Amino acid sequence: MKKLLLCGIALAALTGVANADTFVVSMKGPGGGNPFWAAVEEGAKAKGKELGVDVVVVAPPSETDVQAQIAQLEDLIAQKVSGIALAPTDPNALAPVVDAAKEAGIPVVFIDGAGSNPGVSLIGTNNLEGGKIAGDFLCKSLPQGSEVAILQGIMSTTNGIDRAGGASEAFKACGLKVVAEQTAEWDRAKGLSVTESILAGNPNIKGIFASNDNMALGAVEALKAAAKLKDVTVVGFDANPDAAASILAGEMTASVAQAPKNIGGFGIQALADLKAGKTVPPMIDTGTILVTKENAEAYK
Incomplete structure (x- = not known):
């Protein structure tokens, strides 16, 4: 066995x-x-x-x-x-x-x-609703027409599909422009590298929704390195202790708690x-x- x-x-x-x-x-x-x-x-x-x-x-x-x-x-x-x-x-x-x-x-x-x-x-969790909550927060935080990106989880799972889908629905409804949707497979290091790639092609981005906090924290690291953290609102998902600390430090802006x-x-x-x-x-x-x-x- x-x-x-x-x-x-x-x-x-x-x-x-x-x-x-x-x-x-x-x-x-x-x-x-x-x-x-x-x-x-x-x-x-x-x-x-x-x-x-x-x-x-x-x-x-x-x-x-x-x-x-x-x-x-x-x-x-x-x-x-x-x-x-x-x-x-x-x-x-x-x-x-x-x-x-x-x-x-x-x-x-x-x-x-x-x-x-x-x-x-x-x-x-109702992950579709959770994604909409994150998307609605960014809609209220950013001017209409702002460029935003979605860091997806593993898209063979319902969690990955629903969280990204809920955020995308909210963005379309309020007039935010989704310029990039890429998977970082729930991983912090991949969240960093994928965000670096997104920033290289979309220097005017104003918001990032990451489908979990690990990826969101990776995005924060990439934004810090690019000196863009003050210009980009980052919202994650899970509200884990590291994310809560980042929010209190003024880095991540929000997260959806499960x-x-x-x-x-x-x-x-x-x-x-x-x-x-x-x-x-x-x-x-x-x-x-x-x-x-x-x-x-x-x-x-």
């Missing part, structure tokens, strides 16, 4: 667990490398302790390692775990293994982003409910809020 990754640490086989359900949270990336996933893990484990169930958190080495997540899930199904809360790296690629879990009698819910399997509930602890906790609760034969709603929205200098202290 292969070993699983517990946020970068080898995880032994899940055998010999008695008198307790074992629910698994399959995240897109290690919590140690992203404050969002660390908070999802924290919320899941807290809920597991409350319910008296075992919670195991696994993750592929990166959010683009789809095959690693598939292999992890195949192992979990073979170990007959009690339920899986899955944040799919690639909804279509993960669909067959989700079907295999359901056929094995293992309850599955999606967390953070939707999969493509019908009838599987989603616990997470509730990652709720995502993890509600995911475990949904699995416990399904295991008990209860019905879970098709969608459980864990909420979004705009974070600016006025409320950023609460997110540090």
Whole structure:
């Protein structure tokens, strides 16, 4: 049997667990490398302790390692775990293994982003609405006709599609001009390099929406290096502690906060409910809020 990754640490086989359900949270990336996933893990484990169930958190080495997540899930199904809360790296690629879990009698819910399997509930953020919140903020902050850019996440995921799409809808509605839409794959270093490229071709840009805070912080670094930070409004997504600190320092201007602890906790609760034969709603929205200098202290 292969070993699983517990946020970068080898995880032994899940055998010999008695008198307790074992629910698994399959995240897109290690919590140690992203404050969002660390908070999802924290919320899941807290809920597991409350319910008296075992919670195991696994993750592929990166959010683009789809095959690693598939292999992890195949192992979990073979170990007959009690339920899986899955944040799919690639909804279509993960669909067959989700079907295999359901056929094995293992309850599955999606967390953070939707999969493509019908009838599987989603616990997470309304990312389309969150993208619109970010877009509307930039619309109110910039003159009509201003040039803006979107740093996309991984566009094979619903999160990547919806956040960028929501912002784009808002920009079109208010008359901001989108001059660049490029993926930086949720990564800070790529956010920096992609922003450098965008700035080279669009020196008059006035606003950047980044689909997560890692990319937004990379954009801030690029703008600093180009001596353009005071001229460009940067809005991110997640409101993680680093982003909150950047907002308070007057670098990033805003971010859209999710509730990652709720995502993890509600995911475990949904699995416990399904295991008990209860019905879970098709969608459980864990909420979004705009974070600016006025409320950023609460997110540090």
